[in-house]
Amino acid sequence: MNPTSLFSRPARLLPLAAVLLLSSCEKELDTYYSEVGAQLPTFTANALGTASKYAPGEVVQFELRFAPQSAPLKEIRLYQKVEPGRDSTLVRTIPYAAAFSRIRQSDTLVVNYTVPAGANKANVKVDAVLVSDNGQTKDRSFSFRLAEATPTISLKASSNVTLPAGAAPAPGDVVRFPVLLNEGGINAATSLTATGTLYNNIDSLITYVKVGTAAERRFARQRVPVAGTQSGAATTVNVDVALPAGSAGQSVVYRFEAKSRFQDRIPPLAPSFRTASATAPAITPVAATPLAAARTATLSYTGTTGGDLAAFDLTTFAPVAAAEPVTAKDVAITSTAGNAVRLQALNTTRFVRVASGGAAAYTNATLSSIRQAYQATAAANQVAQLDNVLVGDVIIARLRGLDQYAIFTVTGINRTSTTDVAVTLAVKTL
Structure with a gap:
């Protein structure tokens, strides 16, 4: 007997069975699985x-x-x-x-x-x-x-910047209005229950003014804040306004309007605004107080220490002797070295040198105008000493830290020696 004949038929069937089995598995896999990964958008x-x-x-x-x-x-x-x-x-x-x-x-x-x-x-x-x-x-x-689209606005009590408390303002005087925007407002929130109201950013604050029976007009516009990132959080903006020229005896009313951008139109169309306004109580300015006619003051510096006529009292309008207390010496020549004249207050009087428009400031000076000019000058430029004064200089003086002012112009500088000099001033005061 041929030994291979006993296994030849089953052996021949094995490959066929394997093919059928694999074919069945592949068909079953196709039934339950599909490749979808590459089809995701x-x-x-x-x-x-x-x-x-x-x-x-x-x-x-x-x-x-x-x-x-x-x-x-x-x-x-x-x-x-x-x-x-x-x-x-x-x-x-x-x-x-x-x-x-x-x-x-x-x-x-x-x-x-x-x-x-x-x-x-x-x-x-x-x-x-x-x-x-x-x-x-x-x-x-x-x-x-x-966020809330519409801002809120309210006013605190106004104050005078260029006037002492209680004094009546005149045209040109500066009044400060503290404007409170979005009281209780916040700029960002981390939860629905966060304290405060979430507001859209404030874009700007517009100030309007109405004088007497004239129509209201826009007085000023300012970005809020002036520089930096805008916000919807509560903030107070101090608005300083100069009372309009020619407003004496008339009612002056200021109105303040806060504006927030509201993008209710499809870009690139510009957004609209949501606004809120507050009106301040009326102010009636008084006429400016005139100054007396100009008077001449002469300071004479002699010798090495100045002598008895080098200092002047601007409240009594009289020269002050060298031996007198410095409290009365509002303006004095304290140096003539190097062909330059130095004027100095030896008490608490302070000076502001008018940098531009001095001639007009002197000619048109009133108590209000010189007070306003002095108060509007930075504290660093309110000085006790003026170096190298020249003919034509216009100088405002606040006398002894009080609400008392003078304005004078240098009309002459006459040197008689390397040390001796006479300085002539034309002074206007009350």
Whole structure:
């Protein structure tokens, strides 16, 4: 007997059985599994909403950039979830339309999304979902909090900048109005229960003025703050206004208007504004107090120490002897070295040298005008010593730290030796 004949038939059947078994397994795998990874849609770079807060009703514009894979795109769905709600709701379904950008190297879609109503400080999450024909999706999202669009404004008591307390203001006097914006307001919130009201950023503060029966006009506009990052948080802005020329005897009324931007139009159209205003009590300026006619004062410096005529009392309008107390020496020649004359107050009197327009300031001087000019000068330029005075210099003096002022111009400098000099002043006071 041939020994191989006993196993030849079964041996021949084994390869066939293996093929049938493998074929059955492959068919079973095909029934339960499919390869879908390459068919997911793809987001590329996106310009989503970047602000941390928006007001209800504002239009937020953002751009989606995306590409289909092996399955074409069907639509883009927009969802939103508004705190304290826990479920997202469908806002809009946008059918896919090819819009390939060579610059972006992808399909682009600019979406104009309107911010929903909700509680102040509520968190809003926006989802943009790409949907392919095969049902696969990809999403991108951004979040923000709901802010109050309209600012608030109120006024604290005004004060006089160029006047002592209780004095009646005249045209040109500076009045300070403390303007409180968004009282109790905050600029950012981390929760719905955070203390304070979340406000949109304040853009600017406009000041209007109405004199007598004339129409109201815009007086000034200022950015809030003048420089730096804008905010919706509570802030006080001190607005200094000079009472208008020619307003003596008339009612002067200031109104202040706070403005916040409100993007309720589709960009690139400019936003509108939400405003709030407050009106200050009327002020009736008095006529400026005139000064007496100019009088001449002569200071004579002699010898090495000056002598008896080198100092002058501007309150009594008389020279002060060298041996007299310095408390009366409002202006004195204290040096003639180097062909330069130095004027100095030996008491608490202080000077401001008028840098420009001195001749007109002297000619038209009133108590109000020289007080205003002095008070408007930086403290660093309110000095006790004036070096190298020249003919034509115009100088304002505040006498002994009181609400008492004088203005004088240097009309002559006459040197009689290397040390001796006579300085002539034309002085206006009350």
